Amino acid sequence: MAVRRWASAGVVGVLGLGLGLHPAGADGAERAAGETQSTYAYTVALLQDGAGCDNQHIPLTGPVPANMFVPLDGKTHTAVMDRRGTSSGATLRGTGSVSGRVVSTSHGLRKSYLTATVAASVTPGTSPRPCTVMTNALGGVEMDVTATKKSWLVVRSSGSAVGYSEAGVEVSGTTTPLYVVIPKGGAVVRLVPPGSYNIHSFLTSKSRLLASGTATVSSRATMSGTAALVPVGTRRSLTGSGTGFVAAGHRNCTSNEVRVAFSRAARTRTRSITFYVNGERRVVLRGRALIRSSIVLRRIAPASAGVVKAVVRTRSGARRTMSSTSWPCR
Secondary structure, eight states: OOOOTTOOHHHHHHHGGGGSSSOOOTTOOOOOTTOOEEEEEEEEEEEESSTTOSSEEOOOBSSOOOEEEOOSSSOOEEEEEEEEEEETTEEEEEEEEEEEEEEEOTTSOEEEEEEEEEEEEEEOOSSOOSSEEEEEEEEEEEEEEEESSOEEEEEEEEEEEESEEEEEEEEEESSSOOEEEEETTOEEEEEEOSEEEEEEEEEEEEEEEOTTOOSOEEEEEEEEEEEEEEETTOEEEEESTTTTTEEEEEEETTTTEEEEEEOHHHHHSEEEEEEEETTEEEEEEEGGGGOSSEEEEOOOOTTSOOOEEEEEEETTSOEEEEEEEEOOOO
């Protein structure tokens, strides 16, 4: 189990394997087996850089850091922490609020959402300190995804950082050789092969008060963003006043086609429907040809956005349009 790239050597000494694919709480308790997505927040405090200070763990009090399972219910789940402690008169504090949700569709899309803030501070006291005092506040949302077909990795985020802070999205293939880290404010759209992936949106804020330090040291990180694996051909948009008549589905990347469903209104209230694919007129239906449940539009260029447009003329003379796009097949 790999150690998270943002964990310092001192943190690794305390948590060990807890900072692998399944983050641990501050006390080292690992996440329950079988969970595929979680929201977490915790704080680590250590003594460093002095005789007898070899990454000694500093006890903390306050609300117990959360590491909660996030069901695929589309709802937001929040982990909150406010951990405090003292060492040699110095006061330590780590706070955080991490909100995440994970959605999944029958077509295979899996997407996580993150909105989070973490902060760490160390305030010196009047007593001399033999060691450096470090506080590290961390939070994030993590999910494990298995893609059964080629998929688009889509990551977008924004955020800010003050002091020694870091935030971003880490994606690693557990059955493929992919590894990429997208810093906060970055974006990536990349085609990846079928396989299993771990997608981890994270923040960390670290404050280190040297033994000779006399001023409060603090840091803070905020980030919001999304990370998703989207199977090729997945419908990306469906808009227009004509969606009550016809609606395009997902693209079939094996046969390069899209099926467009007809509603009862399309069969009974229309005079004609004209279909376009990537701007090219393909089919015009009138009269009895409108009595159908669907139509299949073929020969859609694999690397295109798969733009399907329908122009509906109703029996009353009104004009309605439907437009859809899908993720490219390559």
